[in-house]
Ligand code: AMP
């Protein structure tokens with residue numbers, strides 16, 4: 016009797032263990048890792064997404080990935096100058112005073128872009144595209160020689176954010192012949208914001224999303240702390256993340272960076288011409304190797320302001336940021352060798368958790 020009892024128990028344990036193993040396997044099959052991360056290419060750049068504590072099933076994760084691809088596709092369809100059939104290309108080809116209807120997202124972004132043009136005294140100008148092309152930073156990506164002054168002024172005459180109007184119902188009109196749109200200085204940040212909405216919509220509160228170096232960090236990372244985002248040294252052509260000057264800890268905020276250390280050309284006299292154009296002169300901004308990072312509650316604003324600050328320079332740029340609530344900025348300007356000088360908006364150190372690193376990447 017006792018022996019039979021013992022046998023029953025063994026059988027029961029074996030059955031339970033088998034059931035447990037089967038359930039675990041089913042669970043693993045159904046659920047991806049708790050902190051899934053992936054990256055890819057879109058909008059001519061790289062992107063990455065990291066989720067923390069996600070309770071998504073495999074199907075849920077696949078749905079989210081599809082939703083993210085759909086966001087990229089929607090942004091390309093309306094804002095890519097590389098697509099002949101995009102809304103932006105249709106607008107760029109349209110004659111003066113023609114009405115070009117666009118979707119409400121595109122119209123909303125343009126309104127925001129024009130607000131930032133106004134706020135920055137035109138340092139950020141989404142109509143600067145023809146000058147970008149003239150200086151050889153355009154669609155074909157080739158670097159041109161310095162154009163003549165007459166040519167620069169003639170092309171500059173075809174730009175001007177005030178010559179663009181967006182009606183309430185999303186109709187765009189150019190009031191100047193040849194006016195074109197280039198949203199390259201705000202689009203990456205804008206798409207980051209759209210991806211953040213899609214990820215939140217999937218019920219995830221802790222995540223980080225990055226498109227071409229522009230970042231939004233939500234909630235906490237996998238160690239339960241704010242997300243740590245590296246600030247690159249403005250070293251010519253250094254790969255992103257290779258050499259950092261500091262680390263920003265972010266939670267529910269965005270950071271975007273503009274600089275002249277990746278996309279530039281050197282003139283005959285060694286001057287560094289950046290791909291960012293000063294709309295007031297028609298010339299590329301000429302500065303020492305510099306990076307400007309802007310922190311804001313949304314990434315489109317951070318992105319556009321980073322470009323504007325690059326145009327305005329340290330003094331005027333930081334004075335502007337000091338007047339805008341909830342936005343901070345950090346300039347990293349090259350000195351000699353690998354030494355860099357940092358200059359910040361007045362609330363930067365108080366409101367941003369920033370860890371400065373020495374030239375070997377050690378915390379000071
Ligand atoms: P970002 O890398 O965000 O600073 O954006 C730079 C891109 O924005 C350039 O490649 C141009 O396409 C465009 N751009 C250049 N200068 C300006 C400007 N002053 N305002 C707005 N967009 C600009």
Ligand code: MG
Pocket residue numbers: 199200201271272273317318319320321322
């Ligand atoms: Mg920008």
